[in-house]
Amino acid sequence: MTVKLMQGNEAVAWGAIAAGCRFYAGYPITPSTEIAEMLSRELPKVGGKFIQMEDEIASLAACIGASVGGLKSMTATSGPGFSLMMEHVGYAAMTEVPVVVVDVQRLGPSTGQPTSASQGDVMQARWGTHGDHPIIALSPTSVTQSFDLTIKAFNYSEKYRTPVILLLDEVVGHMREKFNMPDFETVECVERIAASVPPEWYKPYGDSFSDVPPMASFGDGYRYHITGLFHDPMGYPTQRLDEIDAWIERVHRKVDRNLQDIILYEEDGLDSNQTVVVSYGASARSARHAVKLARQRRTKVGLLTLITIWPFAEDLIARIAHTAKRIVVPEMNLGQLALEVERVAGRNKVVRVNRANGEMVSPQMILEAIEGR
Amino acid sequence: MTDVPAAQAAATTESKPAAKKGPRGQVTVFGNWCKGCGICVAFCPTGVLALDTDDRPIVVQAEKCTACHWCDTHCPDLAIIVKKIEN
Amino acid sequence: MSQQEHTAYTYLRPTKKFPNVWCAGCGIGIVMGALIRAIDKIGLPKDDVALVSGIGCTGRMPVYMDFNTIHTTHGRALAFATGLKLARPSLKVIAIMGDGDAVAIGGNHFIHAARRNIGICSIVVNNSIYGMTGGQYSPTTPIGGRATTAPYGNIEPSMPICELAIAAGAAYAARSTVYHAVELERYIEQAIRKDGFSLVEAVSYCHTTYGRLNKLGTPVDMMRQLKENSVSINAVDKLTPEEMGTKIVRGVLHNIDKPEYTAVYDQLIARVQGSQGGA
Numbered sequence A: 001m002t003v004k005l006m007q008g009n010e011a012v013a014w015g016a017i018a019a020g021c022r023f024y025a026g027y028p029i030t031p032s033t034e035i036a037e038m039l040s041r042e043l044p045k046v047g048g049k050f051i052q053m054e055d056e057i058a059s060l061a062a063c064i065g066a067s068v069g070g071l072k073s074m075t076a077t078s079g080p081g082f083s084l085m086m087e088h089v090g091y092a093a094m095t096e097v098p099v100v101v102v103d104v105q106r107l108g109p110s111t112g113q114p115t116s117a118s119q120g121d122v123m124q125a126r127w128g129t130h131g132d133h134p135i136i137a138l139s140p141t142s143v144t145q146s147f148d149l150t151i152k153a154f155n156y157s158e159k160y161r162t163p164v165i166l167l168l169d170e171v172v173g174h175m176r177e178k179f180n181m182p183d184f185e186t187v188e189c190v191e192r193i194a195a196s197v198p199p200e201w202y203k204p205y206g207d208s209f210s211d212v213p214p215m216a217s218f219g220d221g222y223r224y225h226i227t228g229l230f231h232d233p234m235g236y237p238t239q240r241l242d243e244i245d246a247w248i249e250r251v252h253r254k255v256d257r258n259l260q261d262i263i264l265y266e267e268d269g270l271d272s273n274q275t276v277v278v279s280y281g282a283s284a285r286s287a288r289h290a291v292k293l294a295r296q297r298r299t300k301v302g303l304l305t306l307i308t309i310w311p312f313a314e315d316l317i318a319r320i321a322h323t324a325k326r327i328v329v330p331e332m333n334l335g336q337l338a339l340e341v342e343r344v345a346g347r348n349k350v351v352r353v354n355r356a357n358g359e360m361v362s363p364q365m366i367l368e369a370i371e372g373r
Numbered sequence B: 001m002t003d004v005p006a007a008q009a010a011a012t013t014e015s016k017p018a019a020k021k022g023p024r025g026q027v028t029v030f031g032n033w034c035k036g037c038g039i040c041v042a043f044c045p046t047g048v049l050a051l052d053t054d055d056r057p058i059v060v061q062a063e064k065c066t067a068c069h070w071c072d073t074h075c076p077d078l079a080i081i082v083k084k085i086e087n
Numbered sequence C: 001m002s003q004q005e006h007t008a009y010t011y012l013r014p015t016k017k018f019p020n021v022w023c024a025g026c027g028i029g030i031v032m033g034a035l036i037r038a039i040d041k042i043g044l045p046k047d048d049v050a051l052v053s054g055i056g057c058t059g060r061m062p063v064y065m066d067f068n069t070i071h072t073t074h075g076r077a078l079a080f081a082t083g084l085k086l087a088r089p090s091l092k093v094i095a096i097m098g099d100g101d102a103v104a105i106g107g108n109h110f111i112h113a114a115r116r117n118i119g120i121c122s123i124v125v126n127n128s129i130y131g132m133t134g135g136q137y138s139p140t141t142p143i144g145g146r147a148t149t150a151p152y153g154n155i156e157p158s159m160p161i162c163e164l165a166i167a168a169g170a171a172y173a174a175r176s177t178v179y180h181a182v183e184l185e186r187y188i189e190q191a192i193r194k195d196g197f198s199l200v201e202a203v204s205y206c207h208t209t210y211g212r213l214n215k216l217g218t219p220v221d222m223m224r225q226l227k228e229n230s231v232s233i234n235a236v237d238k239l240t241p242e243e244m245g246t247k248i249v250r251g252v253l254h255n256i257d258k259p260e261y262t263a264v265y266d267q268l269i270a271r272v273q274g275s276q277g278g279a
Helices: A008-019 A033-042 A056-068 A079-084 A086-095 A122-127 A143-160 A170-174 A241-256 A281-296 A314-323 A337-345 A363-370 B004-009 B039-043 B070-074 C007-011 C028-042 C077-087 C099-103 C107-116 C161-168 C181-193 C207-213 C219-228 C233-238 C261-274
Strands: A002-007 A021-026 A049-052 A072-077 A099-107 A113-117 A136-138 A163-169 A176-181 A225-227 A265-268 A275-279 A301-306 A308-310 A326-331 A350-354 B025-029 B049-051 B057-059 B080-084 C049-053 C068-071 C092-098 C120-126 C172-177 C198-203 C230-232 C248-255
Touching: A002 A008, A008 A021, A008 A033, A008 A072, A008 A099, A008 A143, A008 A163, A008 A170, A008 A176, A021 A033, A021 A056, A021 C077, A033 A049, A033 A072, A049 C077, A049 C261, A056 A072, A056 A079, A056 A086, A056 A099, A056 C077, A056 C107, A072 A079, A072 A143, A079 A086, A079 A099, A086 A163, A099 A143, A099 A170, A113 A170, A122 A136, A122 A163, A122 A308, A136 A143, A143 A163, A143 A170, A143 A176, A163 A170, A163 A281, A170 A281, A275 A281, A275 A314, A275 A363, A281 A301, A281 A326, A281 A363, A301 A314, A314 A326, A314 A337, A326 A337, A326 A363, A337 A350, A350 A363, B025 B057, B039 B049, B039 B070, B039 C219, B070 B080, B070 C028, B070 C181, C007 C028, C028 C120, C028 C181, C049 C077, C077 C092, C077 C107, C077 C120, C077 C261, C092 C099, C099 C107, C099 C120, C099 C161, C107 C120, C107 C161, C120 C161, C120 C181, C161 C172, C161 C198, C161 C248, C172 C181, C181 C198, C181 C248, C207 C219, C219 C230, C230 C233, C233 C248
Parallel strands: A021 A049, A021 A072, A072 A099, A099 A163, A136 A163, A225 C068, A275 A301, A275 A326, A326 A350, C049 C068, C049 C092, C092 C120, C120 C198, C172 C198, C230 C248
Antiparallel strands: A002 A176, A099 A113, A136 A308, A265 A301, B025 B080, B049 B057, C172 C248
């Protein structure tokens, strides 16, 4: 283990290498560019491949192509590039190809303010691509978490054969903190389930093993078809309602039946409090400080830091809503995760603390909300 | 049952008489795959094929096939093949 | 009877439903036959071949063939193919696209793949229309031609597909038509053998949409038109501009040797790892 002063984006790049990522295709965009620059330097050292594609659409496409070729793949971007990538997020979800997409959120909409932070892409991470599909999205609050969650993102992606979105923000991405980087040999990496039947028997989207079909790589002797059209267990296009329904159910079950594994969070003093702060990403840093200040003033307050943003921790929030009088949701947007909290806990219980101009939500703003001022 | 004399009359190619010597071929049509586009019939240089009453190609002058392979390289459905007859 | 002369069927997926999805007489099936025969001629093992297609009638080609096949998004086949080729340089990657897919929405990826000279063989079936969606005009629809989105006749000049690839950096570019299926097969074979970005433009027709809207007749009629309206590159000099008119020029338009992208990247890796002191 080595102790380093490291930038959040840098930690994402190292986390990718540690997780076994050996392919990066991306396009430069503030405030994510450092991830591309680092991986352009480090990937060739470990025999990996880096390419700067002509745009973000091509970047995610190339990552999916490389993943089909057997390499763990990642791309990183920010708002405008994230918007461009949406079609291929859906393609990866439909074809169940593992891939990690890092979005270092900046102030939007549109070109916005490239060097300012936001958490404005939360709903986009869930619903940015068309059609009903499950998605996994994680959001780190520190440099250490940026490293750890990148590895988690790859592991979930491989385990569940789904695209995983890593939602950083400009604050976490560009800040520098002390980081104890572990030896990469100690990092636990999950690999996609390999095909284990003779090639002639292989069904790329069969469900005989579990809801996650084993995935063969192109060139390994398993010749099969991948398409973004609705498809049958052989991967061939279908219009049959029973096959379409079966796919929809299985792919949603993939995630819905594994919430125990997928939903990550940190709780602090959550037993029968009057006020609970629910936060994530950079806002969670302000929230932690606000809670500390409130407790110094003898206010009973709990803190829930959501690390997994999607799927949303419905059951957890419902449980909290039972005993909490007030749920404070600070976000660097006009209330996106708050919509989910309100849906589960009721609008009356939720107090939004919002800032959507590129500045962080301050501890003072959150403290005032905690104390009902 | 298709009407062969009528099919012969309906042949649309300008048939060239087949050379006395030279390769010969045997034509097979996979009727289930054929969509009846008529390309093979229209372009066969020696008039081996004609359309039946279902617009499907049938061999009407088998002896004229020279195994030129025009039909089986141009069939969009891979529904016709020609095997060269070894003497 | 023996199928020895007709190994094409061994390259079709036995689990896939036939006949194929295209209209009776469509040229796409002819290109598929030429592709299969070219691969067979070269003797590529099936496991070593990957087909990457875009969206449109032409994009429906790979599913019928027993290789590693992926049907991607509209215009982006070359981007997916780039990632796949980098991940598995030993794969023979063949991209299959229509005219709209390749040079309208796919234009950017088309020129950059050619620029990189990455080892992808691109087959562009050019039927001058958007057939799958019912007959809208494409970047190669002739001026004056009617389409569902050009009811008064198309006013846009055509995108020169081969010339675009050559200008961008492709190592090989050739054009033929589905009438000239044997010549087409030969160019496809050369393109597949080429180490670098190679392009075969296979000129075809869509009798169902463009043909019907412009009264060009049956597939047989449009096939005959391809024969009459095309000329070999060797014969071009003998024709006057009036005789040339809008004839399609068939031939190998470009064939040079230049470094292939994934090979150059492998050299980069070797260089980087070498300077690390031989890990």
